Amino acid sequence: MNTRIYVLKFPKEVIDQPIICHLVKKFDIEFNILKATILLQQEGVMVIEFIGHAANIKKGITYLKDLGVKVQSMAGNISRDEEKCYQCGACTGVCPTGALSLTRPEMAVPFAEDKCTACGLCVAVCPARAMTVSLNGNLDLAA
Amino acid sequence: MSAFKVEKSYEEINAKIRSGEAVVVTAEEMVSIVKEHGPVGAARKVDVVTTGTFSPMCSSGAFINFGHANPTIKALKAWLNDVPAYAGLAAVDIYIGATEPPEDDPLNKVFPGEFRYGGGHVIEDLVAGKKVVLRCTAYGTDCYPGKQLEKEVTLSDLPYALLTNPRNCYQNYNCAINLSERTIYCYMGTLKAHGKNATYCSAGELSPLMNDPLYKTIGLGTRIFLGGGIGYVTWHGTQHNPKALRSDNGTTRRPAGTIMVQGDLKKMSSRWLKGVSMQGYGSSLAVGIGVPIPILNEEMAAYTGVSDDEIFTQIVDYSYDYSHGVARNYGEVSYAQLKSGRIEINGKQVPTAPLSSVVRAREIAETLKGWIEQRDFLIEKPVQTLPTE
Numbered sequence: 001m002n003t004r005i006y007v008l009k010f011p012k013e014v015i016d017q018p019i020i021c022h023l024v025k026k027f028d029i030e031f032n033i034l035k036a037t038i039l040l041q042q043e044g045v046m047v048i049e050f051i052g053h054a055a056n057i058k059k060g061i062t063y064l065k066d067l068g069v070k071v072q073s074m075a076g077n078i079s080r081d082e083e084k085c086y087q088c089g090a091c092t093g094v095c096p097t098g099a100l101s102l103t104r105p106e107m108a109v110p111f112a113e114d115k116c117t118a119c120g121l122c123v124a125v126c127p128a129r130a131m132t133v134s135l136n137g138n139l140d141l142a143a
Numbered sequence: 144m145s146a147f148k149v150e151k152s153y154e155e156i157n158a159k160i161r162s163g164e165a166v167v168v169t170a171e172e173m174v175s176i177v178k179e180h181g182p183v184g185a186a187r188k189v190d191v192v193t194t195g196t197f198s199p200m201c202s203s204g205a206f207i208n209f210g211h212a213n214p215t216i217k218a219l220k221a222w223l224n225d226v227p228a229y230a231g232l233a234a235v236d237i238y239i240g241a242t243e244p245p246e247d248d249p250l251n252k253v254f255p256g257e258f259r260y261g262g263g264h265v266i267e268d269l270v271a272g273k274k275v276v277l278r279c280t281a282y283g284t285d286c287y288p289g290k291q292l293e294k295e296v297t298l299s300d301l302p303y304a305l306l307t308n309p310r311n312c313y314q315n316y317n318c319a320i321n322l323s324e325r326t327i328y329c330y331m332g333t334l335k336a337h338g339k340n341a342t343y344c345s346a347g348e349l350s351p352l353m354n355d356p357l358y359k360t361i362g363l364g365t366r367i368f369l370g371g372g373i374g375y376v377t378w379h380g381t382q383h384n385p386k387a388l389r390s391d392n393g394t395t396r397r398p399a400g401t402i403m404v405q406g407d408l409k410k411m412s413s414r415w416l417k418g419v420s421m422q423g424y425g426s427s428l429a430v431g432i433g434v435p436i437p438i439l440n441e442e443m444a445a446y447t448g449v450s451d452d453e454i455f456t457q458i459v460d461y462s463y464d465y466s467h468g469v470a471r472n473y474g475e476v477s478y479a480q481l482k483s484g485r486i487e488i489n490g491k492q493v494p495t496a497p498l499s500s501v502v503r504a505r506e507i508a509e510t511l512k513g514w515i516e517q518r519d520f521l522i523e524k525p526v527q528t529l530p531t532e
Contacts, residue, residue, distance in 0.1 A: 086500045093340050093496025107501035125333050127419035
């Protein structure tokens with residue numbers, strides 16, 4: 001079983017259609033919606049976790065793309081400015097998934113992008129303001 | 144008759160540094176050396192122990208002289224990137240403080256405020272070589288007729304810039320929790336309600352004043368690593384409290400000693416002076432400091448051999464007790480426990496998060512060690528050590 005987090009961008013033509021439920025029916029993919037919103041231009045943006053066999057997830061993504069939904073891996077939407085980050089670890093106190101955690105005994109703070117759900121809690125907590133979460137180029141959406 | 148089995152003078156240690164023979168180790172490395180060889184053996188082996196700390200340090204700032212313009216001006220008010228600087232010193236001398244917000248900052252009007260920019264960020268920008276807008280107003284005098292000044296300046300344009308931090312390098316600090324019903328935002332970070340998390344802020348066994356807990360080698364004139372350059376301890380810091388409760392090993396179990404430090408801002412680096420934003424609280428400056436401890440005798444070896452499991456601090460509630468001056472704590476924990484990521488408070492496991500960067504503290508101690516090994520940095524005997532009472 002694979003678990004992957006994606007950002008889906010729905011064109012305004014399809015935002016009123018049931019789509020995600022078909023991933024269960026047709027491809028046996030379990031999902032967990034982490035964030036969903038509709039922007040001013042009537043595009044939908046969703047952060048979603050897929051759990052299923054790799055081949056099924058691949059088919060599901062092809063299905064989404066055929067409907068005009070843009071599919072991006074979550075990792076590309078989160079970044080840490082390594083110049084700004086000074087590895088204090090304040091973020092580890094709020095990160096709910098362990099994407100930001102301390103290594104011991106070094107006390108370094110690596111960022112495991114694949115575990116990040118883009119909740120955005122680290123953004124305001126970071127004293128150096130090193131974390132940026134951007135969905136669809138919209139910073140406010142993530143904060 | 145000396146009470147010590149090993150005795151080395153500052154002159155002897157500096158002679159060894161000059162000849163490249165000095166043995167220099169970091170405070171982390173010293174822990175196992177003292178465990179293995181004992182204080183006397185360690186004192187024979189090691190000449191200097193380097194320490195380090197890197198974390199937000201309020202009570203930081205810089206004196207700047209911006210030079211005379213034509214026509215001359217005697218600044219009444221001054222701003223750097225819209226952050227007010229204190230101008231009540233002389234015609235063109237100002238002081239920019241780390242926690243000063245820009246005049247148009249929304250502060251905590253929408254709580255918790257973000258405090259994205261402030262005096263600490265101005266200092267970081269200057270050190271990074273960025274252009275900063277200097278603006279002044281004045282009432283005009285016969286000798287200083289100018290009434291307005293606005294120009295872009297860089298650090299290299301400024302005739303004089305001296306980092307002057309009246310209180311840095313706290314010897315120990317509280318572990319913070321929040322026992323109220325709502326999340327609080329304070330200088331110790333974001334604290335969840337009902338004591339669900341704890342934060343702490345010390346480099347522990349790497350921390351400068353923890354390695355010379357009774358200030359036997361640190362005082363006025365001690366040469367240090369400051370902000371990536373060389374600085375000096377120039378006085379004890381504000382709120383210096385040497386009478387705080389101590390363990391048998393001399394380390395304090397409460398916030399205690401502090402130092403005032405100064406150094407040429409022009410020689411520093413933005414890697415070691417970082418503007419910080421504490422949500423709901425304000426801006427500040429993260430400062431990198433490293434103090435070398437000369438191992439004059441076995442007593443200093445024993446002090447510098449202290450490890451995280453031998454240094455303790457108190458757990459304090461920041462929702463009510465701290466803000467109302469209630470002297471109460473919820474137990475004591477060691478830095479080994481704090482760094483493990485989990486402590487026990489009232490029988491419950493609570494996750495911990497640091498605000499002080501151990502990675503950077505270690506890098507400072509290593510850098511200072513390198514400077515001394517390369518004979519670039521000698522140990523200065525303080526003119527007067529920090530007060531112990």
